[in-house]
Amino acid sequence: MSQSEADLDTLVEHLKRNRGFDFTGYKRASLERRVAKRMQGLNMATFAEYLDHLEVHPEEFVILFNTILINVTAFFRDPSTWDVVAGTIIPELLARHQPGLPIRVWSAGCASGEEAYTLAMLFAEAMGAEPFREHVKIYATDVDEEALGKARQAAYTEREIEGVPPELLEKYFERVDGRFVFQKDIRRQVIFGRHDLIQDAPISRVDLLTCRNTLMYFNAETQARILSRLQFALNDNGVLVLGRAETLMTHANAFTPLDVKRRISRRLPTNAPSRRERLIQLAQAPVDDTRPKDIGLPLRTAALDAVPTAQILVDAAGTLALANERARSLFGLGATDIGSPIQDLKISYRPVELRGAIETVMADGKPVVFRDVEWSFAGDPRWFEVHVSPLIDVTGVPLGASVAFHDVTVAKRLHGQLEHSNQELETAYEELQSTNEELETTNEELQSTVEELETTNEELQSTNEELETMNEELQSTNEELQTMNDEIRLRSDDLNHANAFLESILESLSGAVVVIDTELMVLVWNDGASELWGLREGEVRGKNILGLDIGLQIEQLKAPIRACLNGTHAQAIVPLDAVNRRGRAVRCIVTVTPLKTRSQSILGAILLMEAEQSVASDGDGNGNGDGSRFSHQAAPPATKKR
Ligand SMILES: C[S@@+](CC[C@H](N)C(=O)[O-])C[C@H]1O[C@@H](n2cnc3c(N)ncnc32)[C@H](O)[C@@H]1O
Structure with missing residues (x-):
């Protein structure tokens, strides 16, 4: 055994031990090809390397499983077989059917359900929908859960329903969101379930069993074991339909062929003589007894x-x-x-x-x-x-x-030669059979690869389309952003302009102008204010006006400011004694006006401060306030009620 074969054995053993799935009964060459295919996808050269990968990535098992199990199938696959099933097998079965007993059908290895729904349509056509629902149960099984999931959905693409004759398509399918969905009423009689043909007990009392294009994936020994189970599953006279490359092998004795070409056979009743027994009976059939006449001794x-x-x-x-x-x-x-x-x-x-x-x-x-x-x-x-x-x-x-x-020498020699030729023939037949099966599996693998490629192509196409739409969307968003940008730039210019305009108004005013918000924080402090109080705008902006250290008793303004902010006064004029930045006493008239939006909501207050000659002369008689006494006693404010 080569290293590669030994590694594949280890891999198969690993899958059996850790995943409970036994691939030892599968045809080795096909198994090897399928695993290698997956490895190629991962850029791996040896089974040992792939086993390492499997051990670290448990999710890989599902992907491998999907690669090994080939789900190629179709509605009415091999149409001539279905012609015989519809034309002979089902009518006979219905004729034999005992009222009161269910008709049990089993599609083993059903993949994505097309075979089971084909059977459902044929039975419903033969019996009528109502009797079908009343009497028929179609069990459809597969080991592949993913394929079963698709089967249960019963929704197929336009390509997948190609094999359905137009009149049946019209009758049994409904078009929903671009898919063809099998009619619910009939669908209910099809029961899907996971079933491993190698390990699980078969379904029993089956009248019609289809196990097509599934046996051929197994080696001869496993095929024989599965056939024993299928034989057991069938009722006396139940019918077995295999795939066109599959044979009954060792079980031919238990069945009688109904259509050799389409691999359709009937299970012989349990107590019926086998073919061999029938031959012996034939050979031992009584013959005419012609007794010798009495003749003389010589x-x-x-x-x-x-x-x-x-x-x-x-x-x-x-x-x-x-x-x-x-x-x-x-x-x-x-x-x-x-x-x-x-x-x-x-x-x-x-x-x-x-x-x-x-x-x-x-x-x-x-x-x-x-x-x-x-x-x-x-x-x-x-x-x-x-x-x-x-x-x-x-x-x-x-x-x-x-x-x-x-x-019997001649017969014996002939028999020996015959046996020898027979053996040769059998070997040749087995080889032919296995080549045929191999060809079929290769064909199915090819078909599946073609389907995969087509899907990949479609996926690529759809990804491409998606990218195209995303590109278009991005382009349109880009254009929108650019328009917004332009608008923002225009607004920003307008704002700058308005700001500059406001600033020039503020600076052109001879008095000090201070704007505060509702929290009394300084928002605007014009040059006039800096000139009067000696603080620059940068030093006061964002600070509470009541906390500013200037030559004005701002505390005195607290009430009028509040009155303007809460809307009780439209304006307050407060004359205050103050000291300007040069230390001279001045009389300051502070006019407090609420700052309002167009909708009259109050955003803050505007304080206009105009300094006059101080009332208390500093004694030098020049009246400019230098050295004048400064009174902190504020005069009562003049206010305008609203
Ligand atoms: C090629 S498909 C055949 C589908 C359908 N019977 C037909 O002829 O169109 C073979 C199916 O056999 C299933 N299969 C493989 N090993 C199996 C097992 N051990 N038990 C049950 N089904 C199995 C696969 O999952 C796959 O869906």
Whole structure:
């Protein structure tokens, strides 16, 4: 055994031990090819390498399983077989059917269900839909769960239903989302289940069993084992349909052929004689009994001498009474031997032990036959069939025994040659059969590869189409984004423009302008504010106005600001004494106005601060506020109620 064969054995053993699936009964060459196919897909060169991969990737088992089990099938596959099933087998079965009993059909190795649904359509056509639903059960089994899943869905593509005649397609299928779905009512009578033909007990009391294009994947020994189970499954007179490359092999005796070409056979009833038994019965059929007429002794002696069969007669006392010419020459018997006790003569034990047989024959009155007795005559080996028969007179009194030596040498030699030729023929037939099966499996593998390629092609095409659509979608999204971008850019320009415009307004105002939000955080602080209070915008933006350290008692503004923010005042004018950034006392008029949107919701407040000459003179009389006293006492605010 080569290393590669040993590795494949180890792999098969691994699958058996770890996955409970036994591939040892499958044809080796096919198995090897299928595993190698999968390995090729993974870029692996040896079975050992693949086994390592299997051990690490348990999900690989399903893929391998799918590669090994070839699910090629079709509706009405091999149409002439279905013509016979529809035209002869089903009508006969229905004619024999006993009312009250179900009609049980089994599609073994049903793959994706096409064969089972073909059977359903034929039975429904023959019986009518209602009686079909009432009486027929179709069991459809396979070891491949995935194929069974597809079968249960009963939805097929346009290509898959090609074999269905148009009128049946119209009647039994419904088009749903581009698929052809088998009619539910009829579908219900088809029961799918996982069943391993090698290991599981067969379904029983089956009237019609189809096991097509499945046996051929197994080696001869496994095929014989499966056939025994199928034979057991069938009722007496049940019908078995095999694939066109499959035969009954060793089980031919249990079946009688109905259509040899289409491999359709009927199981013989259990108590019916086998073919061999029937042949024996035929050979032993009674023939006309033409009894010899009473003729004179010399005539009888002469007649006895004339026959080419050696014959001796022994009387009731055990004495050699007569030996014909052929016996005398063959066994060297002389005239002196006549009248001698038979046990004293060589012929009594050579070429075959006759003494006991003669005694038995005389005692029981029943003949004894010795077959294949060899005797060399003049150095030439010859074979005899020795018949020891009782001789009884007309009144039933035993007279003695006749020993006839029928020379079967020619027949024996012919038989030997025939057997040899037969064996050669059988070997040639087996080789032919196995070549035929091999061709069929290769054909199925090819078909499956073609289907796989077609599927891959379709998948590629669909992936391509998907990519195309994705590309188009991306292109359109891109265009949308570009438009949005343009819009954003335009808006941004507008905003910049508006901002610049606002900024220039703010900066053009002579007073200080401060804008705060509803949380009192500074949003805008214009140059006027920086000029007045000495803080730059960067120092105050985002800070609470009440916390700013400037020469203004901002606390005094808290109430008017709140009043504007909560909408109770439309404006508040608050005069406050303050100190500007140069430390001079100023009188500051703060006008607080709410900041509103167009819809009048309040976003914050605008504080306009205008500094005037301080009320308290600093004494230098120039009135510019330098050195003036600063009063922190705020004047009461002037407010406008809403
Ligand atoms: C080529 S398909 C035949 C389908 C259908 N009978 C036909 O002739 O169109 C062979 C089927 O036998 C199934 N098979 C292989 N080994 C099996 C086993 N041990 N027990 C049951 N089915 C098996 C496979 O799964 C596959 O579906």
